[in-house]
Amino acid sequence: MLLALCARIEADRPADLPALHALTRAATEEFNDLETAFDEAGGMIETVGREAMAEEFRFVAEAYGFTDADVEELIAPREG
Template sequence: MSISNPTLQHYPFLAEMARDSYYPPHLVAKGQQLLTALCASIEAQAPQDLDALYALTHATTEQFNSLAEAFDEQGSEIETVARECIGADVAAIATAYGFDADIEELISPRDW
């Protein structure tokens, strides 16, 4: 899955989590795949307003909710550092696609 947005083509998704041994690398990679898939969805669906964008980011957030269980099972968790990292990356994605979105609304269905 490739990203055509030049700002995001080489963006280091979840970089802070990837550098921290507290987070299992294979789960960080799954999170990175979720963010890449979000970019692909935005490019494919071309949301025309914030409500359409939020529908896509909320779906990704729900996937992170499921992934949080896997982190727990590995003795890790999506806690403050991870939460801020994920939120910042989702906000960076929104900005790169031209949206001025509220970061809390982007990830509002989170349970982490």
């Protein structure tokens, strides 16, 4: 998911934070779907795992020059 997010950022070249948020929120929805699959299989993504993913989203944003991105905005639709 993170590699796909990077590919979308490189392809779309978001000009500002709202454009980046559109991409990261779509990736967050994919993460939510993954969590649903874990739940259906009797597993779960623990809080530590969710927080680690949030930090990875922050890392990706910073790597592409969005150093002022707020991680909670990047992952706004996150469940759990």
